[in-house]
Amino acid sequence: MLNHIKIILADDHSLVRDGIKVLLETESDIEVIGEASNGKEAIALVNEKNPDILIIDIRMPEMNGIEAVEILNRQNTATKCIILSMHDSEEYILQSVNAGAKGYLLKDTGKQEFIKAIQTVNNGGKYYSGDISNVLVNNLLNPTSTTLSEVPQKKTATTNPFDLTNKELQVLELILTGLTNKQISEKLQNSKRTIETHRFNLMRKMEVKNLIDLSKKAQEFHLV
Structure with missing residues (x-):
């Protein structure tokens, strides 16, 4: 059988x-x-x-x-x-x-x-x-990135009221420097689709619809 x-x-x-x-x-x-x-x-x-x-x-x-x-x-x-x-x-x-x-x-x-x-x-x-x-x-080749032995910790609600992940915060900072999704993907060695997903999640979590509002809210809550 x-x-x-x-x-x-x-x-x-x-x-x-x-x-x-x-x-x-x-x-x-x-x-x-x-x-x-x-x-x-x-x-x-x-x-x-x-x-x-x-x-x-x-x-x-x-x-x-x-x-x-x-x-x-x-x-x-x-x-x-x-x-x-x-x-x-x-x-x-x-x-x-x-x-x-x-x-x-x-x-x-x-x-x-x-x-x-x-x-x-x-x-x-x-x-x-x-x-x-x-x-x-x-x-494994990048010791400066999140390691397999270290699960990322969430930020506290007072410093990160939108419950953004460490990677989302990193992408947010790069978005606000004016980099495109393609440039961010090359810098972080992630696929362009991954960066697009992060950008979408940032907009959704922070309840904004454009880059100007994203920048204002990031500065208001001292996220960057």
């Missing part, structure tokens, strides 16, 4: 879970045995069903994916965790690796690579897609 790789999916969007499930179950050796919509549900399902692999998103309500992976890692569960996210920011990647994730894939990953990642992790290996591997390599 074929030994199935038993998987739990955790994502707060049911359509995303449905799509992943359909994709995975075209493989004869993969079986989705449970679904969760947040980190707390994922932990409960893993403890109940003991899957081989948990595929989990980062940004979810109640408890995010990184926190869930960290808790499962502390519990010494045999379940291996793969992060599947739309975010390729350095901080998310490094926090995920620190938390104990055995793989990190972007949501635009192709089916063939997705299946390969699952099989690699199930067999005891680790799998990071190309862009993610570049971030990890750059981090």
Whole structure:
């Protein structure tokens, strides 16, 4: 009898879970045995069903994916965790690796690579897609950037009322010096898409719609 790789999916969007499930179950050796919509549900399902692999998103309500992976890692569960996210920011990647994730894939990953990642992790290996591997390599070669042994700490509410990450603060400073997304991506050795994501998140968190308002608010709250 074929030994199935038993998987739990955790994502707060049911359509995303449905799509992943359909994709995975075209493989004869993969079986989705449970679904969760947040980190707390994922932990409960893993403890109940003991899957081989948990595929989990980062940004979810109640408890995010990184926190869930960290808790499962502390519990010494045999379940291996793969992060599947739309975010390729350095901080998310490094926090995920620190938390104990055995793989990190972007949501635009192709089916063939997705299946390969699952099989690699199930067999005891680790799998990071190309862009993610570049971030990890750059981090190891760049001691001045966030290290794998140091999960970034959040700023206090008084100094950072918008809950910006360290990377977002760094991008904010460079934006306000007049650099373009392309120039910032080259300076920080991140993809242009990553910088665009940071810029979008800055605008959203700080509730501004243009560069002038962004600059005014950054100065008002002494963020740069």
